[in-house]
Amino acid sequence: MTVASHIAELKKKHEQLSEMVEKAQRAPGSNDLQIHEWKRQKLKIKEEIERLTQSA
Template sequence: MSLSSHVMELKKRHTSLSDKVEKAQRSPGVDDLRIAELKKQKLKLKEEIQRLSLTS
């Protein structure tokens, strides 16, 4: 897998997590810890995307 395709895949996963976070925040039964975990995963992906973008 090339670097650019890897970055594109990470961006897709980041967008998917963004959607999950928004949906979870609108659902009253979702645990705040679950939302925090999703946000943490999203931040890690963002940092990885930025790191890879700087090296290319």
């Protein structure tokens, strides 16, 4: 896997998590702990994308 394709996969996963967070935040009775975990995963992915972009 090239760095560019890895970055593309990470961006895709980041977008999926964003959609999940948005949907959960609009839903009544959503699980705040799950939303927090998804946001944490998004941040880790964003940091990884930035790291890979700077080193490429």
